[in-house]
Amino acid sequence: MSVAAPTSASEEEQPTPPFAARTVVRRLRSHAFVAVAALAMAVYVTHGLWQQPYTNVIADNVGDQAFFEWVLSYGVHLLRDGGDPFFTTLMNTPLGVNLAANTSITVFAILFAPLTVLAGPQVTFVTILTLNLAGSAFAWYLFLNRWLTHNRVSAAVAGLFCGFAPGFVSHANGHLNWTSGWIAPVVLWRLLKLREKGHWLRNGAILGVLLGGFFTIAAEGLFFTALAGGVFLIVWSLSRTTWPEARAALPTVLAALGVTAVVAGALLAYPLHMHFAGPQTFKGTGFNQRHYAEDLGSYFSFSERSLAATVGLGSDLAPNPTEATSFFGMPLMVLVIASLIMLWRRADPGRRVTLRAVTVVGVAFLLLSLGPRLNFMGDETDIPLPYALIQSWPLFDSALPLRFALVLVGVIGIVLALTADTLLDRTVVPHPAHTAFATAFAFALIPIFPLPLVYRERAPEPAFIANGTWEQYVPDGGTLSALPFAINVAADGQRWQAYTMARGGRQFLIPDGYFLGPDLDGAEGKGRIGAVPRRTDWLFLRAALYGHITQVSNADRAYARADLQYWDIDALFLPPTITGPTGPLYRAALEIVATDLLGEPERVDDVLVWRIRPGTDPVDR
Known part of the structure; x- marks a missing residue:
């Protein structure tokens, strides 16, 4: 037969x-x-x-959902502004991300772009x-x-x-x-x-x-x-x-x-x-x-x-x-x-x-x-x-x-x-x-027989991003980041960028992000999750994940100065709530550490903003 x-x-x-x-x-x-x-x-x-597709998230994998939402939005960006489907510097600036080595779902991103723009x-x-x-x-x-x-x-x-x-x-x-x-x-x-x-x-x-x-x-x-x-x-x-x-x-x-x-x-x-x-x-x-x-x-x-x-x-x-x-x-x-x-x-x-x-x-x-x-x-x-x-x-x-x-x-x-x-x-x-x-x-x-997926709420998009207020703080092609910097266990900053891409218009770059990349900056190495961490990354992430309040030293400020220059950041902001892998993260601890390191923020819409102006030293206090 x-x-x-x-x-x-x-x-x-x-x-x-x-x-x-x-x-x-x-x-x-x-x-x-x-x-x-x-x-x-x-x-x-x-x-x-x-x-509630705008507020509910898969409880057991918040990071991957954020990554795929980013890739779907990148499809809209490709159709509107052009670019490389398999490499981008919008994320992990200045090095960029090899999307071909990640799950870039390019066909989905292109085919469903009209729905992404609409909804x-x-x-x-x-x-x-x-x-x-x-x-x-x-x-x-x-x-x-x-x-x-x-x-x-x-x-x-x-x-x-x-x-x-x-x-x-x-x-x-x-x-x-x-x-x-x-x-x-x-x-x-x-x-x-x-x-x-x-x-x-x-x-x-x-x-x-x-x-x-x-x-x-x-x-x-x-x-x-x-x-x-x-x-x-x-x-x-x-x-x-x-x-x-x-x-x-x-x-x-x-x-x-x-x-x-x-x-x-x-x-x-x-x-x-x-x-x-x-x-x-x-x-x-x-x-x-x-x-x-x-x-x-x-x-x-x-x-x-x-x-x-x-x-x-x-x-x-x-x-x-x-x-x-x-x-x-x-x-x-x-x-x-x-x-x-x-x-x-x-x-x-x-x-x-x-x-x-x-x-x-x-x-x-x-x-x-x-x-x-x-x-x-x-x-x-x-x-x-x-x-x-x-x-x-x-x-x-x-x-x-x-x-x-x-x-x-x-x-x-x-x-x-x-x-x-x-x-x-x-x-x-x-x-x-x-x-x-x-x-x-x-x-x-x-x-x-399967049970439904477990879901929970995640941080809503801040008005600072949704209303386009961020454009007043970042020049065209500039770098903006939520705190903490985006990673798989705290991917909100990547989501905010994704939502601006889906709406079109001006875009901003972000440091770090949730993706797979080499374990050495700018060189081929073994794979790792996210960017190679810098000292300032850990300073903010430790406060958000564990509520740890670091007594900021001059050495911390020196490292932060170098890191901010490396990323060429124009502004940082802290949203009202931060989505973590199992629930909200420690926003209050993060605000204390960021203020100690960067100085007093501006309250804009529903976020706190720290301007990182060219030619000034925001951490030299």
């Missing part, structure tokens, strides 16, 4: 035109039902943000997040329905699982890149289309264009998809049963892949150059790969944002709430193993090849997700794992191992689709085990 199974009886039987028309209507009605169900689920998961990046963020979740479920449904199953109900159940699996709901805590799970089925669909004879040029070009666009949305996810697709095709092709079919298709596939390489290479030449060799690039990642590795026990545990958690069965084995990438639960893992055994016994030789290839992909990516050393139930062991051999390879050195577990969502979705297809097949004589499997489906899937 080929990997490309017929999808419906209507396609095989070639019905008469009237019947065909009714079949098309039924198919479209089914598609519409699944699309509406997926969208309803996505709105349910994100409804806390929809209630602001806050609304655009939650819109894309919602559509990503719904689109992932619907895309997997269409893929499974087209290539694998005969019953649309089977594809719908598996598609909804793929779109709202615990790992992707976890990444909905701020990640517009990783919630783009629809990329995988779209790429796999086009990959399978490459073997169509006579269409190698068209199919290769389409895949090349898709890869060029998807790179800017989720480069890491695209890498995982390509890797998984490659492993599957190699295992499937080398089987004795399917080798003749694979050999016959090989010339067409290679020709199409050549076209894909040319088209994608042309589109990605500059982004890839910037990613690997551009200014402010870096090696590796700013995260510890041993820390961000999957715990073997998490595969059999339940997420803290699942229905099981409401009765006390949630687990905290993930490094943080955004990286709970597996958490399928014991019932589902047992169901998958039992389903593979059942499917294998019933399968013809061709289907067995497909099952073998899918299983190899699942096992391989499970092992990769465990990282360089085995972790079990919260403890790291001394047992080395395969990832230790490849963690320094290009691309693998920039990946977080636990994210490889997201590939298993697709693997499990395929197994669920095939199992449901077998159970719903009316041409098969019912077996006593069918009832047990149907019960197991409910027992396995109900506990991992």
